[in-house]
Amino acid sequence: MTIFALGINHRTAPLDIREKVAFAPEQMMEALQGLADAAALKEVAILSTCNRTEIYAEGEQADQVLHWLAQQRRISLEQLQSCHYLLTDSDAVRHIMKVACGLDSMVLGEPQILGQLKSCYAVAREAGKVSTVLNQLFQQAFSIAKRVRTETAIGQSPVSVAYAAVSLSQQIFSDLRDVRALLIGAGETIELVARHLQEKGVREITVANRTLSRAQDLAEQFSAQGILLSEIPDYLHRADMVISSTASQLPILGKGAVESALKLRKHKPIFMVDIAVPRDIEPEVAKLQDVYLYTVDDLQAVIDENIRSRQSAAGEAEDIVEQGVVGWQSQLRALNVVDTIRAFRSSAEEARDHELEKALASLRAGQAPELVLKSLARNLTNKLMHTPTTRLKQAGEQGLTEHIDLAHHLFGLKKPDDGSES
Missing domain, CATH: 3.40.50.720 (NAD(P)-binding Rossmann-like Domain)
Structure with missing residues (x-):
């Protein structure tokens, strides 16, 4: 799984380039669909403001995104390559959270960007381009932005x-x-x-x-x-x-x-x-x-004179963002476990359905129910045990004691040396 943020902003590109790649609200739905198809993206959202155009996505084809953006906005690829940035995984997550908090804005801590990011998320959801991964990421970013607003003084002085x-x-x-x-x-x-x-x-x-x-x-x-x-x-x-x-x-x-x-x-x-x-x-x-x-x-220049009072609060906000990145990494690991659990359950259900069909066929053929049930229980147990047992034997032969210890932990087994059966 790769998450990336690709874009240009007021620090990397002059106004004449930023205005060329900006998307109007009425263009966004078509753009999301076209981009997802062109770069084979699982999930994607586009943020377009006066200071930035950024694409957040789950997928592997970041280079295709840049080509699509150049073609879609009729701007040379060379121009975009000279002023774009590409961040992946934790760096991308950190960037999105900083954007939500106004830490990456021309006006440090300005509140409007959070509303614009929420609109970006809502449009992408309506277009069906946000599901599990980006949904959790946006929700985490919104939560961190709220903490920054309530726990720091970054938004107290009127700077926008x-x-x-x-x-x-x-x-x-x-x-x-x-x-x-x-x-x-x-x-x-x-x-x-x-x-x-x-x-x-x-x-x-x-x-x-x-x-x-x-x-x-x-x-x-x-x-x-x-x-x-x-x-x-x-x-x-x-x-x-x-x-x-x-x-x-x-x-x-x-x-x-x-x-x-x-x-x-x-x-x-x-x-x-x-x-x-x-x-x-x-x-x-x-x-x-x-x-x-x-x-x-x-x-x-006007803005620079008005943000000095926010500098100390920005440091506190950066700390909160880092906590958000750690929280996101924890959520991502949980998502990976969900995929493993789903695969494990699917394998067990496939074995169950196969043995159940065999048992029903035996009953229809007139075999004694007691014998059919015993055969069902034995065959299902053997199927569920076969792969783990084979792997554990291989671990023992190779001296991989940590795998054996992990099996005890995963299945809640008691070790033989504690006087109980395992």
């Missing part, structure tokens, strides 16, 4: 990508109470952005989303206005700040729309943060004068 985006805006605007904000998307990240902006007293918030009802539901929480994505050109010129985070595979905001807005604003600057992967705002927008466009990778 959303928080970093709002903190960066405070370096641009002296007073957010004079700022109008346009938020694109209505997911968890944008909700966090809206909450932080409201706490900072921002003057006005508008939420734009593909679904109007979702935009309005989110806007209502913050006394904001909800609009459709198609209405953005009508509102963009009013926005001093634009923060975007959607799951769109194509840009939401192009250079032309921003140029038009700047003209209406008489070139009053606009601050923009694109948290999405793939990007929501065309990179060419950054070339416009009076636009300050930042991506998720640009937030690292």
Whole structure:
């Protein structure tokens, strides 16, 4: 049994590669099925966020996974080979647990990744690609993440990508109470952005989303206005700040729309943060004068200033993760024993069924029931004893006393030298 984690993240790959290999939610089911077939994987799950795309699987064909990913996302194999990582068995388990705890995130200890990992697990289960091994692994990872949250202080200070985006805006605007904000998307990240902006007293918030009802539901929480994505050109010129985070595979905001807005604003600057992967705002927008466009990778400097308080808690979290790895190894050994027990039981049941059929045939032929039962008991005993007895004799001849001692332990036998029969 081989478990592996293969992927790229914010440490190994730039944004332009990460956005190429990102999977939209509506693509995930088909991707799971295609990957499982292409690499002959027993179990598989795919995690795709703004900072990482990772594949967790049980199987032997990790190299085929990389080839599939390159072909599926139309990216050269050489590019992926230069920035991917592959972890197996205990190293893979440790990595997944660290991801769940936020220890491998750009924002140390950020809580959103746990929800994203749970969603990854749920989708893979729905697709029928998670069973015994990955199920136990995910459950162990979730349990360890909960312990880290409750037993350490890693999540106490407000550090997240959303928080970093709002903190960066405070370096641009002296007073957010004079700022109008346009938020694109209505997911968890944008909700966090809206909450932080409201706490900072921002003057006005508008939420734009593909679904109007979702935009309005989110806007209502913050006394904001909800609009459709198609209405953005009508509102963009009013926005001093634009923060975007959607799951769109194509840009939401192009250079032309921003140029038009700047003209209406008489070139009053606009601050923009694109948290999405793939990007929501065309990179060419950054070339416009009076636009300050930042991506998720640009937030690292802000984040670094805010994670120092979490460093000591991270050490405690690492210790809990190591306990989780040990626990997983114990569970894995138990799974291996289950397979052995299943094989042993199957062998015994096969012998039973064979001898039972012979006994029933004898009864139908008119043989005396007492003789049939005695023959059944004798033959079944001989069959069950044959292989263990042969192996024990061989162990004795070869001087393998530890095998003989193990047989006494497994079958609860008393040794002859204690005065009792074995």
